[in-house]
Amino acid sequence: MTTMTFGQAINAGLRKALDRDPKVLLIGEDIGTLGGVFRITDGLQKDFGAHRVVDSPLAESGILGTAVGMCFRGYRPVCEIQFDGFVYPAFDQIVSQVAKLHYRSRGRVKMPITVRVPFGGGFGGAEHHSESPEAYFLHTAGLRAVTPSNPQDAFLMVQQAIACDDPVMFFEPKRRYHLKGEVDLEADLSAAAPLDQARIERPGSDATLVAYGPLVPTALAAADAAADEGISLEVIDLRSLSPLDFGTVADSVRRTGRLVITHEASQTGGLGAELAAGITERCFYYLEHAPVRVTGFDIPYPSARMEQHHVPDLDRILDGVDRVLDRPNSLSGLED
Amino acid sequence: MTTMTFGQAINAGLRKALDRDPKVLLIGEDIGTLGGVFRITDGLQKDFGAHRVVDSPLAESGILGTAVGMCFRGYRPVCEIQFDGFVYPAFDQIVSQVAKLHYRSRGRVKMPITVRVPFGGGFGGAEHHSESPEAYFLHTAGLRAVTPSNPQDAFLMVQQAIACDDPVMFFEPKRRYHLKGEVDLEADLSAAAPLDQARIERPGSDATLVAYGPLVPTALAAADAAADEGISLEVIDLRSLSPLDFGTVADSVRRTGRLVITHEASQTGGLGAELAAGITERCFYYLEHAPVRVTGFDIPYPSARMEQHHVPDLDRILDGVDRVLDRPNSLSGLED
Amino acid sequence: MSLAGAGPATGEKISEPWVQLLTPAGVRVPEPHYDSWLEDIDGGRLQGLYRDMVVVRRIDVEATALQRQGELALWPPLLGQEAAQIGSGRALAPDDFVFPSYRETGVAYCRGVEYADLVKVWRGNAPSSWDPYRLNMAPMQIIIGAQALHATGYAMATKFDGAETATMTYFGDGATSQGDLNEAMVFAASFQAPVLFFCQNNQWAISEPVRVQAQRAIADRPPGFGIPSVRVDGNDVLACLAVTREALDRVRTGAGPYFIEAVTYRMGPHTTADDPTRYRDPNELEDWRTRDPIDRLAAYLKSEGLFDDGFQAQVRTAADDAAAGLRAACTGLSDPSDLELFDNVYSTPHAVLERQKQHYARYLAGFEAAEGGQR
């Protein structure tokens, strides 16, 4: 076990992937000499060369579009999008090409592209630097989407994403890049938890609290705080956003009867909507209360000095827990 | 009252808008001389000139991006995207500019852009010609989204969308372009139903069936068929997709206790998820069954000779109604 | 009235320098540089190019007829663009790789496509047809310009591999307005990717004349990106062949990307769903008819004594066979099976989609069981 930061763990995972398979290459803006604006690819161009770690022109559609062409030739490109808000110029290539080419080619062409997207806010970023665009991608058939919440997962999941023959949107909770944790650098990839499986981070019995990426540590802290009040929360880290692991969540909800979902993305049409709807379909007769969503609001990501209102924090999550448990909460007494 | 097709009604609405306000202009590919590949803008360039009905270069980001600039100058551009699947090259401009500029400019710049998107399938189209991308836009704060389901609404709503100071994604159910109906061309715009309101198309008591755009006629036909079996369905045409009119739907569900939602778009993260989650939040204690979604599958829109399986039809909707009513249905006997 | 700037109207004489080896009247114009790329083109090969063009036109006409008869949902004719496609297509080596748009019937023909695979998509049977790795040709691309980036990426990969392979991408005049096309030129230049951009400027993007897209000759644009270019008479199969051969050779041997603008004309509608009489002057079509790519090669063959009745009959038979083959392959296509739409969304199991498929299979089974029953 080695202690390292989340960012270093991704770096180590990328290094393993580059080492393992000569067809793996990284492409993106500033990822070479600079090692990325977050230093996630630090040292990789030096060690693997400019053919394997490619500084691209400043054009996201170009990054994804050329990656698609490389897949036709058997490559496994790992594309870095510098910040969440810069993924949209590549949206057409992702939605109409990356997601559809395996289908279009009737299975003959594989698209093992990994799109690394540092996402989420809470760190005082400028406009377009703190967004949570995952819902756009989980609505897009043909893509997978995952997000690790700790260094060990980051190390393994980035390798699994690269090894996966399907395209994977790999969301990195950028405000956790400096989070430290123990990483087993020798961990056997084939023994790792499957990429599409959620994980119960903390068992509990009163309600199920589902989070992913940057909010998993917040959810765990909320569970600690709730425990102080005698409330036992089961915390699930989704890990996979597409497909959603309904099995793990449904099992939990059948035990707890209550579900709270939290994410930074806007509420309307966010992941929480799908999880709430899908769990209600599967567990209707077990539910004691409607699933509760604690999420960002339906606003553009706000300026740094307002973001503390937007990003769910421990208190807002606990308020949601109170709601799902029919305890006094901010909406008590409101009809509708 | 004049009998006209859905397409002619939009044309008439556009003509009114052009007539009413010299700042309204249309821009898009092939909308001028040709009158659009669906002839929705037929005759408008001839009558209003090439400054008001502008054939643009073949570049969707360019269409939306220049429209944004025109808004800075007080114009109200109506952009045509030729087919649903071609909206993605403009996604960045829509999400990061059109949706956010009013917010970014702290209310000083208005973005009264209408984006006309013929959408949906069921007519044997080629790849990218039959998609239902509405969920991407309803998850995007700052946008509104609407879709008419009949000629009268088409005529009024397109004018309301253009008159609205917010950007409006205007989804046109293209396979209904030839649907005929009565249109009151002298209807008073200010007396029309608000753009953000759903409408009960058919009252009923056993379950609420929610549809929008191309599936409204299908839903009404399903209600007819259900009536033959003694089942009374309340059919709601959402009309507005963003914001969703939860009030109208919740009122109905409080009466019926059961909700079926149908759309062509893929299920995961689709509009149905938000509606199901939002209604469950509002009406949990009234619900007799989990909301049921009858939707397209999580696949790229399939080829013409497979689409009949993908697009919800009368029978699949009725199967969903059976499910929500706990009558024998295709999933009877399945746990989960 | 048009807002577009004062570019040359389509139909005007093309005055810029370009490569033409065969005049519209079929007279061979010597051009030492490009002639050297045609040294192997003897009488038999000349006749072969003619046969290719006639067969491809016949396939195109037959496909249009199949559409009119309801056998195809849609068809995008190549009528008028035979020389551009056969000339460039015949210049390709087997292991070169092609990223086409949707109109490259002639190129697919040169790559050895099967009849069924020309129509499968347009019949609505499948989202693509040929095996990209058998033809070394990607599935057709409908999103305008997207394939230019794919070609550039593929070419970058061939360079990583150290392969002496050229990658070629086809697109239209309209496509040059798309961001993707321009980004492809940026990437191709930056990485000196061995990619050949082949623009068929057929004067129209559906109803929009090329002057809506470009105020200068299209071939004038790539040099500013650092990509050399050439303009060729796209209705002259010899010029297209020679220019493409030279370009592919440059590209394969490390000279970086290259760009060809083939000036041609879409003599038919955009697709069978289109009605060009709504937007274009019939005189323009008549004018271009005098520059027909097939007629001019016929005239040249005649002048060379290579166009006797026997040859003509032989070509006619080849065309008839192709038409019959296409028709038989088309009407013989069997419909996809009920659950095929769920295949190949992912290459590894996906629980949510599996569940949807199972539920739908159950629905179908129940539905079939109930058929003739209640509902």
Next chain:
Amino acid sequence: MSLAGAGPATGEKISEPWVQLLTPAGVRVPEPHYDSWLEDIDGGRLQGLYRDMVVVRRIDVEATALQRQGELALWPPLLGQEAAQIGSGRALAPDDFVFPSYRETGVAYCRGVEYADLVKVWRGNAPSSWDPYRLNMAPMQIIIGAQALHATGYAMATKFDGAETATMTYFGDGATSQGDLNEAMVFAASFQAPVLFFCQNNQWAISEPVRVQAQRAIADRPPGFGIPSVRVDGNDVLACLAVTREALDRVRTGAGPYFIEAVTYRMGPHTTADDPTRYRDPNELEDWRTRDPIDRLAAYLKSEGLFDDGFQAQVRTAADDAAAGLRAACTGLSDPSDLELFDNVYSTPHAVLERQKQHYARYLAGFEAAEGGQR
């Protein structure tokens, strides 16, 4: 090792023809054509340009300091680009409209921006600051290249209006790779829009040298789109002023779009979050220091007897005042109110968002009431 092609390395002498009116040593080079655009630039105006550059550099340095002191979250320095921004910014007429990127502090200064509005965004107080209709300048744009399309659309609209107004857009060398920038050139050319593209080629896009983006001079690209262009010494404020004046005049009087590449250098980091020592040779910076835009105008002023102590003291005071003004305005900014984040998402009521706002207000109220209480 770099895969990028063999473009000129940054730091190499620029050999292409360009406009320079003041050598790095401060020697005035006569150039009859452009000199005619500077006839009104007497001693006082020359001194004004100098003062502008010094003040703007001082504002920039102060903002950097404010960031280091935690008063700003981030700052994108313009250090080294003062001549490009003041020269072009002072050429603008009040009713011209500007679409900037994020680095145009100098241009905003020329437009009369208030101190607070230079830092409000970077302090995290608001998503934008100045009133676009007071400055005739759009909010800054972070999405690379997007603003070029906005400028083109605005210019099209001025043409519809029959106004004699120029629209100007600023962007960097990196931006030229984006699809949007190229589409903007397509639209501008097709509609002959009165738009002036102003590229500050500061040699770097964060860590990427310009050769990753372009294999030819950036000014070589627009002509292929049908847009005339000129390359100017971006560290020469007189050349920038003259070239921009002429360009704006052309644009305003119906000659269509125009493109200026100002060759300059980003002497600081990309932003205060950046560490350029990781990717660039310190010698390169030293080399560019010899071409400093302020030093060269100082040398020229000196040679003209316009640089006495009194003037220098006056400039120093102006700079000090600006720095103090900026600091006071910055630290004096009050935080946004609790519910401000919900404002201006829509301009007409939106039921779903209203409900979220009401719920959150209730939450805040309850939370405040409970403060000091249980949780």
